[in-house]
Amino acid sequence: MANIRDVAQKAGVSVATVSRYLNNKGYISEEAKRVISAAVEELNYRPSLVARSLNTKQAMFIGLIVPDIVNPFFPELARAIEDVALEYDYTVVLCNSDEKIEKEIHYLNTLQQKYVAGFIVAASHAETSHYTDLNVPIVAIDRRIHPSIPLVATDNREGARIGTEHLLANGCRKILCMKGPSGLGPADDRLMGFMDAVEGKDIEIEVVESPFQFDASESIARTILQQQSIDGIFASSDVSAAGAMKAAYSLGISVPDQLQIVGYDGTMLAGQLTPSLTTVAQDLYQIGALASRMLIKLIEGKELEEREIQIQAELIIRGTTRSGA
Amino acid sequence: MANIRDVAQKAGVSVATVSRYLNNKGYISEEAKRVISAAVEELNYRPSLVARSLNTKQAMFIGLIVPDIVNPFFPELARAIEDVALEYDYTVVLCNSDEKIEKEIHYLNTLQQKYVAGFIVAASHAETSHYTDLNVPIVAIDRRIHPSIPLVATDNREGARIGTEHLLANGCRKILCMKGPSGLGPADDRLMGFMDAVEGKDIEIEVVESPFQFDASESIARTILQQQSIDGIFASSDVSAAGAMKAAYSLGISVPDQLQIVGYDGTMLAGQLTPSLTTVAQDLYQIGALASRMLIKLIEGKELEEREIQIQAELIIRGTTRSGA
């Protein structure tokens, strides 16, 4: 593989001139451009990005830390981030944290040793000091890490309110709220939104905590559906809603006739279920894309107009509630 | 940030000794180890992996090229690859190709400029010259790229045969095969397996090509279900099967009573559908893990015992066929 000195020699100029040509900075004559371009072509020269990074102390990639890419919430986010990164010639490193603090720290360290340009993180901890004293730009998605760290997320409280109102409007009178893990910002916010909607109304409610996992959600829902006559479920994630649908099915409870269900997130999964799931959709692609653009701005040293972006959640009415098809 | 010279100075030794210590190669006295270790500790020194890569011409990461991480087939694969990579201190770069040859080439080039250690690729093309003359190790998953490139995949023909036999055993007499895009190795193999199973039997069949996408699959299935009295569907992917389930539901055809459906892949999606989908499962995690281990062997210059690994596919009987729950 040819290096910059080979190119300089072949073109009959100095390496400094070649470097200027490659980076399009400083003065270069048209003549020099021509000979260098020809030499680059002839040698099929590609600059070593590693050597470049050693100087600039910045490699053209960004670290994406998510709990688990298998959770259908994250692939869409990852996809959007990758699309924007590609546009700016960045490359995305995928890191699964399993919500374990040691894994987060491991990746933070390792990637910094590789001169990563920045991080996008869907964190999961109250313990955040390892994020706040980083010397690399970072953007949080979905969950707030710390007031000092820019965030892109949806208005979870409002979204949950809208979703719950929909159940109410459809006549539900005994509603189960499957809230997410407590301590997790969005889960708490969604619970608040749920409460906002039911408060002061003549509605029976039941709240249960359920992880963002299918199997656990199914069994939790099954237990409750067996004991009580629930006519509406507001689930804090599509995965939990899917678990609830399965539980209802296995108990012979028909959806949406006897039981109406609203999910949250607007993942692909929601649309692929049968009947398809009414859900409070977050525009996951947009969240990812905005976070990515934000991070790149920070990397480039630009100022952010807004440090926190709230996306509106939108109710998508489908087959698990009665006003849907 | 401290560098190796700082450490050497603080420890009162040369940089060569520090380097030997860090890489655990060559002779180092216990005394030297102690003082260096102390200096490293005190300065909180982390070696620059970029500087290291510039020498070794190899960065500790591997490129993963998939058509689209949003397709539920790939996250599980990616997860497995990442887990194994982590074990060996590699880091995974996620690349979505959208099945476009230019994007594949772009990533191949860019990552080589970054001294990527190797690639794992779920390719999608007949055109493969850009893969074969790479000077970096590469392993194919799911789809064969070229006889010269190691492969980890399942026995698609056999898997499809087993899946189809199951429909036959359950009494289906008019079966629709939703095959994948032609030209794609696994899709063709699965069609062959389907034919193997129905050949010579008194069965009516119908074959239609359908992409691995939910919406398209749904509308294709709906059209055919409206026109013909199908009692069994063998779909070449879980996503297509999910589309077919939705189509049946919207036409008022009950699954599995009037129509039985078998999917393929064994993705999480299959288990989360209602009723849950009988599917020919590939052990996606294992495919990913094996491919990852294989690639790392190649990177380390070791010989492979086998250049092609076939995983057996396994039928998981669930709710969309009658012998299931």
Add this chain to the structure above:
DNA sequence: ATACAATGTGGTACCGGTTACACATAATAT
């Protein structure tokens, strides 16, 4: 005519590691 900017180019130190080579000493073999 003189000063000063704009344009263009080259030499070389530097980023932070690795490693070939030289060299010294201690232990073992002949």
Add this chain to the structure above:
DNA sequence: ATATTATGTGTAACCGGTACCACATTGTAT
């Protein structure tokens, strides 16, 4: 006693770029 090997360490070139600085030349303002 001498040759040989094992152990331990340092010097400096090198990986392949970037960028500071010096230096020329040409154009323009005073």
